[in-house]
Amino acid sequence: MESERLILITNPGSSSRKYALYKGMNELCSLHFEFEGKKIVYTLKSGDQKKKVVTDFKALSEVAGNLEEILIEEEFLGGVSKLSAILARVVAPGVYFANDHIVDKECFKELEIARTRAPLHVPVVMDEIIELKKRFDSVPVIEISDSNFHNSRPELAKAYCIDQKLAEKFDIKKWGFHGLSVGSVVRYMKQSEILPEKVVVCHIGSGASITAVYKGKSHDTTMGYTPLEGVMMATRTGSMDVAAAMAMKRALKIEDDVELERYLNKQCGLLGVSGVSDDLRTVIQLRDEGDKMGSFAYSLYIYRLQACISQMIASMGGVDALVFTATIGERSDDVRRQVIQKMKYLGLELDAEKNTGEMPERHTLISSEESKPIYVVRTDETSEMIERANLILAD
Known part of the structure; x- marks a missing residue:
């Protein structure tokens, strides 16, 4: 029974490890491991309960090997409570990772290939999968594609x-990402009967992308071979002339391509342009204080979002509704207002009061009466992962 399955979801990052344990679609607990000073601590949340525990781990790579013991100690596993599956989102280019797979020898072989293609995204999740496979050797681990949608x-x-022959041979294509997020939004809008023919979904978080959705399916999206392409992001450049990137490499005396890729992914975007922060709230504060580069960073951020939204609308020959989702899209009334202010010619206009009001529901209509619908829809990548995993587990 799908409703009885215990599913563990892993979300490893360069400076943290996050896990969530679900029974069916209901979250039982979440665990967030991170450094505080020189100690690794984890924060456990379950319902309204929350506690912090200091561990003896020396490195985050030790977490996966000790996770089962912690879940048993916290009384979420043990006895008849056994895991049905472990899910890991994979962000990687290539035909293979455009689909979901149970992790086996073939999958590990493909992950090894992907390590060289996407050296910033694949190694952490691959190492995590290896450790989880060792510890939970009888539990299926499923890689869930972030490109599949x-x-x-x-x-x-x-x-x-x-x-195009070389493109096919070496898998050099625009694979697109944030598919789990956009897929969850589209699934919800279908179920709620608010999904028109032509929709633009704006996933705006620290990473950001814009997707054209035509008749419920992805029609175009701004991210490309990796998540670096597209709009300006917290620390990513977004789309940039390759020759300009190579000029930066020479000017900064960056020795290899991986370091260049790291620089474009980690030191640019809002952080690079403002010279201060990758946090949009800080950039907005700088703008409000009259800081020149903070103001420029924010204006450039909005401009790139507007340009990419227009590109997605053009790809479908029009738009019937627009959606904001993800952390910034859901929370920043300022960003939504600034983005929409030049789109009245497309029939899109905000209701100022609705845009700044409370949004306790899964979706909120924030457009004016004369406008085409503009929604804020809360994304739910986790539920989308579980839905997809259930299809594999049912086979």
């Missing part, structure tokens, strides 16, 4: 303007 796009929307 975008498989429906026409070939024109996937192609770079290069020799």
Whole structure:
């Protein structure tokens, strides 16, 4: 029974490890491991309960090997409570990782290939999967593709303007990401009967992308071979001329391509332009205080969002509704207002009061009466992962 399955979801990062344990679609607990000073601590949340525990771990790589013991000690596993599956979101280019797979020898072989293609995204999740497979050797581990939702796009929307035989041979295409987030939004809108023919979904968090959704399927999206392409983000450049990137490499005396990729992913975007912070709230504060580069960073951020939204609308030949989702999209009335202010010609206009009011429901209509619908929809990537995993586990 799907409702009885115990599913562990892992979300490893470069400076933290996050886990969530679900029974069916209900979260039993979440665990967040991170450094506080020189100690690794974890915060456990279950319902309204929350506690912090200091561990003896010396490195985050030790967490996965001790996770079962912690879950048993906290009384979430043990006895008849056994895991049905472990899910790991994989962000990687290539045909293989455009689909979900149970992790086996073939999957590990593909992950090894992907390590070289996406050296900033794949190694952490691959190492996590290896450790979890060791500890939970009888539990299926499923890699859930963050690109899968975008498989429906026409070939024109996937192609770079290069020799197409080489593109096929080396998997050099626009794979697109944030598919779990956009997929969860589209699934919800279908179920709520508010999904029109042409929708633009704006996933705006520290990472950001804009997706054109036509008849419930991905039609185009702004991220490309990796999540670096597209709009300006917290620390990512977004789209940039390759020759300009190579000029930066030479100017900064960056020795190899991986370090260049790291620089473009980690030191640019809001952080690079403002020179102060990758946190949009801080950038807005700088703008309000009259800081020149803070103001410029914010204006550039909004401009790139507007340009990419317009690109997605053009790809469908129009728009029937627009959606804001993810942390910034859901929480920042300022960003929503600034983005929409130049889109009245498209029939999009906000209701100022609705845009700044409380939004306790899964979706909130924030457009004016004369406007096409503009929604804030809370994303739910976890539920989307579980839905997808259940399809595999049912086979």
